[in-house]
Amino acid sequence: MPLRELDTVVLEQDLPSHGLCRGDIGAIVHVLGSDTVEVEFVRASGRTQALVEVSVAAVRLLNDGDLPAVRHVDPPTRDVA
Numbered sequence: 001m002p003l004r005e006l007d008t009v010v011l012e013q014d015l016p017s018h019g020l021c022r023g024d025i026g027a028i029v030h031v032l033g034s035d036t037v038e039v040e041f042v043r044a045s046g047r048t049q050a051l052v053e054v055s056v057a058a059v060r061l062l063n064d065g066d067l068p069a070v071r072h073v074d075p076p077t078r079d080v081a
Contacts, residue, residue, distance in 0.1 A: 001061070003028055003037055009059040010066060011041075018050035019073055025062060049073065 003009065011024045018041075026041040035056055041049045 002034075003031060003056055003059070003061070005029065005031055008062040009037075009039060010062050011039075011054075011058065012060055013058050015050070015052060015054075018052050020050055020052070021071070023069070025068060026059070028059075043073070044070065 005028050007028045009026055009028060011020055011022055011026065014021050020041055024041055026039040028037050029040050029051070030038040032038060032053060036053055037056060037059065038051065038053050039059060040051050043049050
């Protein structure tokens with residue numbers, strides 16, 4: 001099933017340069033092609049943690065079997081807003 005804009009996705013690999021870990025939840029903001037999407041990951045406050053281009057293999061659709069969790073990010077890796 002192809003990924004679409006506004007789909008909620010789960011990161012399948014760590015992206016330490018963006019302060020992201022496997023399991024982080026994001027939203028697709030733009031489909032750049034059949035193999036690349038742009039995903040926004042936000043903090044609990046709604047502030048953007050990272051806006052990154054990733055391969056579709058690096059994310060999967062969120063499903064009903066997933067349980068969201070909270071982790072603390074300190075210090076912020078970068079200010080993207």
